Every structure is written in C-alpha cells, then in structure tokens.
Amino acid sequence: MLNFSKKLIDWYLQNKRALPWRATRDPYYIWLSEIILQQTRVEQGTPYYFRFTSTFPTIKALADADEDTVLKLWQGLGYYSRARNLHSTAKKIAYEYDSVFPDTYKEIVKLKGVGDYTASAIASICFDEPAAVVDGNVYRVLSRIFGIDTPIDSTQGKKEFKALAQKLIDVRDPATFNQAIMEFGATQCKPKNPYCLHCPFNTDCIAFQQGKIESLPYKAGKTKVRDRFFNYLILKTPSGHTILQKREEKGIWQGLYDFPLLESDVDLEKTELIAQLDHFSLKGVSGSVAFKSLKIKSIVLESNEPIIHKLSHQKLNVKFWVVRIADTSELQTIPIADFKKYAVPRVIDRFMESFDFENY
Numbered sequence: 001m002l003n004f005s006k007k008l009i010d011w012y013l014q015n016k017r018a019l020p021w022r023a024t025r026d027p028y029y030i031w032l033s034e035i036i037l038q039q040t041r042v043e044q045g046t047p048y049y050f051r052f053t054s055t056f057p058t059i060k061a062l063a064d065a066d067e068d069t070v071l072k073l074w075q076g077l078g079y080y081s082r083a084r085n086l087h088s089t090a091k092k093i094a095y096e097y098d099s100v101f102p103d104t105y106k107e108i109v110k111l112k113g114v115g116d117y118t119a120s121a122i123a124s125i126c127f128d129e130p131a132a133v134v135d136g137n138v139y140r141v142l143s144r145i146f147g148i149d150t151p152i153d154s155t156q157g158k159k160e161f162k163a164l165a166q167k168l169i170d171v172r173d174p175a176t177f178n179q180a181i182m183e184f185g186a187t188q189c190k191p192k193n194p195y196c197l198h199c200p201f202n203t204d205c206i207a208f209q210q211g212k213i214e215s216l217p218y219k220a221g222k223t224k225v226r227d228r229f230f231n232y233l234i235l236k237t238p239s240g241h242t243i244l245q246k247r248e249e250k251g252i253w254q255g256l257y258d259f260p261l262l263e264s265d266v267d268l269e270k271t272e273l274i275a276q277l278d279h280f281s282l283k284g285v286s287g288s289v290a291f292k293s294l295k296i297k298s299i300v301l302e303s304n305e306p307i308i309h310k311l312s313h314q315k316l317n318v319k320f321w322v323v324r325i326a327d328t329s330e331l332q333t334i335p336i337a338d339f340k341k342y343a344v345p346r347v348i349d350r351f352m353e354s355f356d357f358e359n360y
Helices: 004-015 027-037 042-055 059-064 067-074 081-096 116-127 136-145 155-168 174-187 206-210 270-277 336-341 346-354
Strands: 226-236 261-264 281-284 287-290 296-301 307-310 314-325
Touching: 004 174, 027 042, 027 081, 027 116, 042 067, 059 081, 067 081, 116 174, 136 155, 136 174, 136 206, 261 270, 270 296, 307 346, 314 346
Parallel strands: 226 314
Antiparallel strands: 226 261, 281 287, 296 314, 307 314
16 A cells, blocks of 8 residues: 555554653663553553653663562552563663663563563564564454454464565665554554544555454464452451462462462352361461461351452452451461552452451
C-alpha cells in the first residue's frame, strides 16, 4: 500500500496521547514502561511507571533493591514474573554492563524477560534501529487493513505479520512509526467499536470494505481455562497476630506472601475442609507443624460464595476461612498491622481492604 507509513505517522502526530515515557529516549525508562504495559492497560500502568521511576530513578537503584520491595511496588499489576525478570535484568545490566543498556536489537533480545516486541520497541525508540514491533495492536491493524486471516497464534502467522511490519516500517524514523502503529491499534483500530468512519485507511482497509472487522485478527484456538479452588486460612491469635508465608514454589505469585493455603479439587464445605485439615501442615519456627496439633477455637467461613479471581489461563475460586487459635510459639506470626508491608496477591489485598480482622 502506497504511503502507509506517511498516513500512519500523520495520524499519530495529530492524535497521539501525551504519555510520560514519550518524553524520553532513555532505554531504562522505555524498557520499564514496556514491561509494565505488557498485559496492562495504559491507565492502570501509568501510576506504576511513576512509582517505579521515583523509587528507582536509575537501573542501579532498581538492581540494588531487594526482591520483596520490588514485588510490593508491583503489587496489583499481576503477572509477577515480569517484576522478577525486571529485577534480574536490572542486576545484570548494573553489575555486568556497568549500567550501560545494550544498544542493538540483537543484544537487547538476549535480556531476561525481553522478547521480540520489547527488544524492537527499545531498539527503535532509543537507538533508531528499524526493528518493527508486532504486538496485539499491530496484529489487529495489519490483519484488518490488509485482510490477512492467517492465525496470529500460529508460527506462520507470527512470521507473516513480522515480515509485513518490517516491510512497512519507515526506516528514516522507525521510532515514530512503531509508536504510531501501536497507538493506532490502541485508540483508533480498537478490538471493539473501532472508529472506522474516521479512519485514514477506510478506503483501503479490506476488513472494512468486506465487513470483516469483527472477525479479524483470527486466532486458531482458544486457551483452555483451568478451575482451581483455594481455601485461605486466616489464623488469628488472641494477641491479634496472624501468619503470612512466602510462596517459594514456581507458579503463580512466586515470591509473594499469602495466608496458609489449602488447595482442593472441588469447592469445600466446612466439614470437608476440617477433614482435609487433618493432613495439613504449616511452616513452623523449627520445621513443619501439623494443623491438627494447634489449639483451634473456631473456624468460620467469611463468605459463603467463593471470590472468583480470573487469570489468563486459570479461574481461581477463593474462600477465606478465619481460624481462631491459641497463641503458639511454634508458629512465626506477625502483627496484623504489619500486613501491608508485604507483597501479596491482589485477591488477598482486596479482601483485606474490607475485612475487619481486629473485631472478628
């Protein structure tokens, strides 16, 4: 298509949003913004961007932070592997590269947590390398305008769209082109109700001309969502202490803190929970502590209906059980007032915002 990049850039210069990371070409800030905005809307991610840049103004400052501090700052964004990879890569750049960010796509893409899209964005925006970005927004724009129905979740599709984006990029101004096509997909060629009547490409757009807007881009298969049932035990001692334990195992929320968790195959009633607790243990001061050895005063379900917490491939059915116990020196407890010092999954943080622990 003739003048694709010119039309796109003209549209961008007139319609672009004033976003904080667009005021810099510092690769640290661009990298940080791209990692935050993976799986996150701009409106949600912007406060986190300011939070991180004010707390860690340099890569070295981020590298020198402890992981708990980084995860606490990230709390609420989800996909916590992004934060752990961000921290790990900051250490590598600070300690091995003397805080000098790699300046080519080939070297940037080697960094932990950095894929083709992020490497292309950093290389083009910060170092003027004509490396085309391809993300969900770009798939949508190109598939609609050029009428491409190759599945975007196939190897062939990924290669085809990358090659087309690379062919279209303005090599004289790759930074503006890449930001323009991402912005166009985010605000103009939206997933639902795109602004087709006021689109600079509506006379050329195959999807618009053929009534295929809703069917493009095309995905070959849907990800199967797994149901999981979480029973959180909020232990309360007479002195107002509780227990938080760090999730060391790999999987969701690795490195975060949560209440002792009993995961079940199905939704549990109270009698079923108590039966399973006979085989449940907690991390103690000097080893494992059998739950049944504790002096239990009461077990109360806070809400009859599970709280549904959806992740990309999982649906969590979460129940919170308040367990009143006698004070015990076997368990490592914390004052409930210290709860907010710890990085916890968002579903727990939301629950605790309205839960009256002190008077329960």
